[in-house]
Amino acid sequence: MRLSKLFTKTSKTTPADETAKNAQLLIQAGFIHKEMAGVYSYLPLGLMVIENIKAIVREEMNGIGGQELIMSGLQPKELWETTGRWSDETVDVWFKSKLKSGAEVGFGWTHEEPIVETMKQYVDSYKDLPANVYQFQTKLRNELRAKSGIMRGREFVMKDMYSCSTDAQQHEAFYQATIAAYNRVFERVGLGIDTYVTFASGGAFTQFSHEFQTICDAGEDIIYINREKGIALNEEVLNDKTLADLGVGRDELEKVKSAEVGNIFNFGTQKSEQMDFAFTNEQGERQYVHLGSYGIGITRLMGVIAEKFADDKGLVWPESVAPARVYIARLGDDETVTAEADKLYTLLTANGVSVLYDDREVRPGQKFADADLFGIPHRIIISEKTVAAGTFEYKSRVSDTAEAITLDDVGKMLGLSTSQLL
Amino acid sequence: MRLSKLFTKTSKTTPADETAKNAQLLIQAGFIHKEMAGVYSYLPLGLMVIENIKAIVREEMNGIGGQELIMSGLQPKELWETTGRWSDETVDVWFKSKLKSGAEVGFGWTHEEPIVETMKQYVDSYKDLPANVYQFQTKLRNELRAKSGIMRGREFVMKDMYSCSTDAQQHEAFYQATIAAYNRVFERVGLGIDTYVTFASGGAFTQFSHEFQTICDAGEDIIYINREKGIALNEEVLNDKTLADLGVGRDELEKVKSAEVGNIFNFGTQKSEQMDFAFTNEQGERQYVHLGSYGIGITRLMGVIAEKFADDKGLVWPESVAPARVYIARLGDDETVTAEADKLYTLLTANGVSVLYDDREVRPGQKFADADLFGIPHRIIISEKTVAAGTFEYKSRVSDTAEAITLDDVGKMLGLSTSQLL
Numbered sequence: 001m002r003l004s005k006l007f008t009k010t011s012k013t014t015p016a017d018e019t020a021k022n023a024q025l026l027i028q029a030g031f032i033h034k035e036m037a038g039v040y041s042y043l044p045l046g047l048m049v050i051e052n053i054k055a056i057v058r059e060e061m062n063g064i065g066g067q068e069l070i071m072s073g074l075q076p077k078e079l080w081e082t083t084g085r086w087s088d089e090t091v092d093v094w095f096k097s098k099l100k101s102g103a104e105v106g107f108g109w110t111h112e113e114p115i116v117e118t119m120k121q122y123v124d125s126y127k128d129l130p131a132n133v134y135q136f137q138t139k140l141r142n143e144l145r146a147k148s149g150i151m152r153g154r155e156f157v158m159k160d161m162y163s164c165s166t167d168a169q170q171h172e173a174f175y176q177a178t179i180a181a182y183n184r185v186f187e188r189v190g191l192g193i194d195t196y197v198t199f200a201s202g203g204a205f206t207q208f209s210h211e212f213q214t215i216c217d218a219g220e221d222i223i224y225i226n227r228e229k230g231i232a233l234n235e236e237v238l239n240d241k242t243l244a245d246l247g248v249g250r251d252e253l254e255k256v257k258s259a260e261v262g263n264i265f266n267f268g269t270q271k272s273e274q275m276d277f278a279f280t281n282e283q284g285e286r287q288y289v290h291l292g293s294y295g296i297g298i299t300r301l302m303g304v305i306a307e308k309f310a311d312d313k314g315l316v317w318p319e320s321v322a323p324a325r326v327y328i329a330r331l332g333d334d335e336t337v338t339a340e341a342d343k344l345y346t347l348l349t350a351n352g353v354s355v356l357y358d359d360r361e362v363r364p365g366q367k368f369a370d371a372d373l374f375g376i377p378h379r380i381i382i383s384e385k386t387v388a389a390g391t392f393e394y395k396s397r398v399s400d401t402a403e404a405i406t407l408d409d410v411g412k413m414l415g416l417s418t419s420q421l422l
Numbered sequence: 423m424r425l426s427k428l429f430t431k432t433s434k435t436t437p438a439d440e441t442a443k444n445a446q447l448l449i450q451a452g453f454i455h456k457e458m459a460g461v462y463s464y465l466p467l468g469l470m471v472i473e474n475i476k477a478i479v480r481e482e483m484n485g486i487g488g489q490e491l492i493m494s495g496l497q498p499k500e501l502w503e504t505t506g507r508w509s510d511e512t513v514d515v516w517f518k519s520k521l522k523s524g525a526e527v528g529f530g531w532t533h534e535e536p537i538v539e540t541m542k543q544y545v546d547s548y549k550d551l552p553a554n555v556y557q558f559q560t561k562l563r564n565e566l567r568a569k570s571g572i573m574r575g576r577e578f579v580m581k582d583m584y585s586c587s588t589d590a591q592q593h594e595a596f597y598q599a600t601i602a603a604y605n606r607v608f609e610r611v612g613l614g615i616d617t618y619v620t621f622a623s624g625g626a627f628t629q630f631s632h633e634f635q636t637i638c639d640a641g642e643d644i645i646y647i648n649r650e651k652g653i654a655l656n657e658e659v660l661n662d663k664t665l666a667d668l669g670v671g672r673d674e675l676e677k678v679k680s681a682e683v684g685n686i687f688n689f690g691t692q693k694s695e696q697m698d699f700a701f702t703n704e705q706g707e708r709q710y711v712h713l714g715s716y717g718i719g720i721t722r723l724m725g726v727i728a729e730k731f732a733d734d735k736g737l738v739w740p741e742s743v744a745p746a747r748v749y750i751a752r753l754g755d756d757e758t759v760t761a762e763a764d765k766l767y768t769l770l771t772a773n774g775v776s777v778l779y780d781d782r783e784v785r786p787g788q789k790f791a792d793a794d795l796f797g798i799p800h801r802i803i804i805s806e807k808t809v810a811a812g813t814f815e816y817k818s819r820v821s822d823t824a825e826a827i828t829l830d831d832v833g834k835m836l837g838l839s840t841s842q843l844l
Contacts, residue, residue, distance in 0.1 A: 007553040
């Protein structure tokens with residue numbers, strides 16, 4: 001994409017009404033726009049990050065047999081009354097409104113109930129199970145406070161998956177497959193090393209539940225970790241029994257701030273019983289379906305990545321989620337320089353490499369500053385000097401040193417073959 | 423996708439609470455699930471149709487310089503009060519709710535106001551214009567009645583685009599480019615021949631506005647067309663002056679039912695004045711921005727396509743939007759038959775051809791019926807008979823006759839090269 005065409009602009013001023021670093025930087029870089037507290041729009045560069053994260057999550061969910069669908073935001077009161085989750089005393093984040101008829105409706109903050117209602121229509125026999133479905137859905141939650149930027153919004157994108165299994169064993173197999181898939185997701189978006197499967201208190205059906213927590217100073221949670229053993233637990237389960245079970249001593253634990261980037265939950269048959277979601281087993285008996293739910297906050301994940309990697313110059317995106325892999329800065333408007341820069345831009349995009357091409361008529365300092373603020377992994381400068389030398393000036397976003405490289409080097413760095421560079 | 427893995431099932435029963443053919447068929451085929459009147463979830467096959475339509479629209483919007491973003495559903499009251507569109511007397515489709523603080527919020531039913539508010543931040547000079555942005559957004563509208571299935575929902579997906587221009591001339595250029603792009607969209611989704619740019623009454627700024635109307639018995643509109651001259655107008659502007667302007671006589675017009683699949687609107691500078699959206703022109707003077715808005719109802723379009731092409735056997739999708747291009751039905755579970763069917767499935771998917779592979783253990787009649795109900799363009803049967811003959815049995819969804827074809831024929835039909843078939 002040519003920056004001369006992009007309608008957003010960067011700003012040097014930190015937005016006064018934002019305390020969260022992720023929102024400050026994303027607004028300054030023109031990735032998001034604040035609509036009201038906890039509610040943001042995603043402008044072109046921000047939307048690209050979201051779509052990159054979604055593509056990774058989608059691949060991993062499809063890989064474990066997830067089937068994508070999209071549920072409605074509007075939710076009927078009657079459905080949620082079957083499980084007691086309509087009441088504002090039980091669930092304090094509902095946004096509610098009324099149809100013209102006077103009937104109450106809510107706006108989906110999670111989707112277990114409608115998923116079960118849908119699956120009831122299709123699941124009848126053990127042969128129909130397991131069935132695992134997921135969606136990328138915009139959730140609305142009437143949060144009392146919203147001060148963490150896109151890490152906790154009143155409106156946010158969530159990947160929520162739901163599993164339907166015949167029994168505890170079938171459930172457990174998918175639950176473990178999901179843990180592995182989630183680990184791959186966090187690895188791929190660059191958070192692998194700092195993300196822990198964290199033991200939390202279980203429900204009626206399991207000793208523990210599991211959260212995926214990423215070490216992050218801006219996080220709202222506290223966890224206790226042992227980096228060497230790869231063990232993490234939260235305060236709820238920090239007791240002698242758990243420590244013995246996990247084989248770790250209290251003095252071996254480090255207390256860190258963290259952000260919950262994923263959660264997985266075993267409902268057992270509780271919700272199926274409430275909603276009469278049953279199937280016929282091999283023996284011809286009716287049994288309740290075992291349910292699980294599995295969330296990843298897509299926009300929260302984007303916020304955590306922004307928070308964790310940013311430096312004093314701006315955002316720093318891992319290549320897998322960056323709005324572009326390469327930033328080409330053309331310095332000056334010399335004809336040969338322009339031709340060379342256009343040529344590299346065309347060559348890279350033709351080979352599927354995403355590029356932000358800074359072809360704007362602004363001074364070099366602004367281009368360097370914006371390349372850093374945007375957080376694009378690879379910066380390539382093309383100027384009269386580099387054209388004369390027959391090289392490019394290259395700098396990684398995470399390095400302070402620029403170096404002269406050849407077209408072959410560019411190709412190698414981006415994983416292009418020699419024939420692709422011709 | 424293997425049908426044995428798909429969790430949805432087809433139904434022979436027409437849903438009793440649906441009067442619209444599109445909803446009836448889409449529910450029976452397992453493409454959508456009704457959550458409440460006018461509110462549907464999109465199950466895997468339905469979501470694929472939506473995504474195919476979106477991909478076409480996205481390509482055409484990018485082609486005319488549209489930049490994709492995504493606005494929030496939640497909308498603050500104050501913003502909409504600036505244009506007088508918060509009031510329920512002016513706008514009767516708002517869903518509204520309250521934050522914990524007591525502040526009122528609405529749920530976006532269109533997005534001119536927040537778009538202007540966002541663009542104000544980035545547009546300052548004539549050099550920043552034109553700027554054209556669009557989104558695929560889930561709109562909520564508190565419709566009094568919702569009886570047309572997905573053709574008029576209380577929750578629906580819309581592509582809405584907004585243009586910001588320096589003056590009437592710049593606006594007009596983009597307006598015309600959009601008309602051309604919309605025509606390409608409707609052409610590509612198979613509705614070209616029956617979709618008319620329809621003259622409707624203009625606002626303060628133009629003699630006419632334009633609607634894109636598709637001839638459709640289930641539509642809620644009436645238009646007057648001349649097929650030969652490619653002229654259409656609606657009742658509002660059906661008068662002698664318009665007829666003279668358009669060069670068509672009253673007796674040359676045919677009255678037809680139609681569905682509005684797209685609309686484009688020139689706001690002139692009205693909304694910019696209300697919201698103080700201005701720029702500095704080349705002479706250093708502050709001027710108001712010319713605004714346009716351009717909608718395509720994505721889910722409505724899907725409904726119209728379903729309505730128009732369906733026959734007594736079920737849905738009929740144009741290849742461009744079908745959930746899969748090919749339906750492979752394997753008859754029986756003979757080892758050689760299974761091997762041949764698996765092989766064709768693998769070959770086609772490896773070459774980027776989307777396939778629904780009916781590998782279920784159900785009787786042939788059910789497979790034929792489902793292939794028809796799903797509306798997949800190309801049906802290929804693999805049985806002991808076809809394997810013995812070294813051919814495939816092929817039937818187009820819109821034909822009654824099956825024929826024996828070779829692998830080469832399959833390749834030609836799907837646009838694959840000979841080397842791709844090896």
